[in-house]
Amino acid sequence: MNNIKIVKADKSHIPQMAELITQNLGTCNLIKGANNDVMARNIAELTDTVDYYRVAIDDNGTVVGLCGIGEVKSDNDYELDIGKHRDVLYVVVSRDYQRQGIGTMLLKSCLKDIHDYPVIYEAWGEIKNGDVNSYKMLAKCSFDLLADMGTSFYRDHGYCPYCVNKGKNCHACFCKIYIYK
Numbered sequence: 001m002n003n004i005k006i007v008k009a010d011k012s013h014i015p016q017m018a019e020l021i022t023q024n025l026g027t028c029n030l031i032k033g034a035n036n037d038v039m040a041r042n043i044a045e046l047t048d049t050v051d052y053y054r055v056a057i058d059d060n061g062t063v064v065g066l067c068g069i070g071e072v073k074s075d076n077d078y079e080l081d082i083g084k085h086r087d088v089l090y091v092v093v094s095r096d097y098q099r100q101g102i103g104t105m106l107l108k109s110c111l112k113d114i115h116d117y118p119v120i121y122e123a124w125g126e127i128k129n130g131d132v133n134s135y136k137m138l139a140k141c142s143f144d145l146l147a148d149m150g151t152s153f154y155r156d157h158g159y160c161p162y163c164v165n166k167g168k169n170c171h172a173c174f175c176k177i178y179i180y181k
């Protein structure tokens with residue numbers, strides 16, 4: 001593997017982080033009612049939350065991956081009895097760098113500072129891929145499946161109109177909730 005370092009994210013990383021999210025994630029994960037300018041929305045969101053993130057950078061300082069864990073919260077979008085917890089924010093690795101252990105390294109690095117409450121991960125994936133994209137990474141990081149929200153969770157919660165693959169079947173995405181204790 002190229003010489004990859006994990007560092008705390010700062011403001012200078014935001015444009016590259018937003019680009020990675022925009023290019024690599026279905027926008028099903030977007031907040032209901034968000035506008036359709038995905039890149040602008042990602043920049044705005046990261047500007048508020050950058051302190052929670054770590055990034056993987058290569059020798060040139062290029063951001064090739066990112067992961068964040070948010071602050072403690074009590075409510076959740078899944079009607080699950082979780083109590084206080086933290087959410088994993090985005091985990092994304094650039095396509096050219098996937099399957100080299102970077103996602104696992106990023107998530108483990110973010111988890112090692114969390115000692116108070118369980119960490120919840122909303123895992124997303126397209127049905128055609130057989131499972132959520134991150135299932136192996138989550139197993140490597142000791143997450144357990146907490147709830148399978150089914151394949152219409154995103155549609156039922158109003159996300160799909162904002163999906164980059166707008167025309168596709170709304171039962172095309174998994175949503176599974178994982179927990180790390």
Ligand SMILES: CC(C)(COP(=O)(O)OP(=O)(O)OC[C@H]1O[C@@H](n2cnc3c(N)ncnc32)[C@H](O)[C@@H]1OP(=O)(O)O)[C@@H](O)C(=O)NCCC(=O)NCCS
Nearest residue numbers: 091092093098099100101102103104123124133134136137
């Ligand atoms: C999911 C993601 C973050 C994993 O990052 P990564 O750096 O590729 O992960 P790792 O190399 O640490 O992989 C851990 C395991 O997951 C596997 N894996 C990686 N991407 C996968 C995918 N899309 N589908 C299935 N398995 C995958 C790897 O092969 C590896 O397993 P192995 O050791 O048995 O080969 C990355 O593929 C990604 O950014 N995908 C697009 C965005 C996304 O889906 N994010 C998660 C949203 S919930």
